[in-house]
Amino acid sequence: MGLLFHLIALPFRRPLVGILIGLAILGGVFAYDWDSAPTCGGSTMEQGDVCRKVTDTTGSSDRTFDETKDNQRSAPYIWGSLGGALVLIGAVSWPIRRRRRAAQADAAAATVTTTA
Secondary structure, eight states, X not given: OHHHHHHHHHHHXXXXXXXXXXXXXXXXXXXXXXXXXXXXXXXXXXXXXXXXXXXXXXXXXXXXXXXXXXXXHHHHHHHHHHHHHHHHHXXXXXXXXXXXXXXXXXXXXXXXXXXX
16 A cells, blocks of 8 residues: 555656656556466466465455456556556646746745845
């Protein structure tokens, strides 16, 4: 949950980094072959295969070829939305931060001038 919070806050704190990470995610979405056969543990699944995932917390869960393929089909939309949001928020917050910093610098310069 902490990583998700940092990814959401990143474009507001460091807009250029948010834009670059968002573009990298979008590049990966477009470069990856989402129509390939799903994999389970590094091996390619075939129709009729069942993938068993064993974890310490929830025990084990089974996924069929079709369930794994459906999850793979929705993944580009999820990752594309995340990358697009990072780029959009970073692009909007960048000029706002630049104007705010310029105003703070002008105020600091005016304060130094009036006290000197």
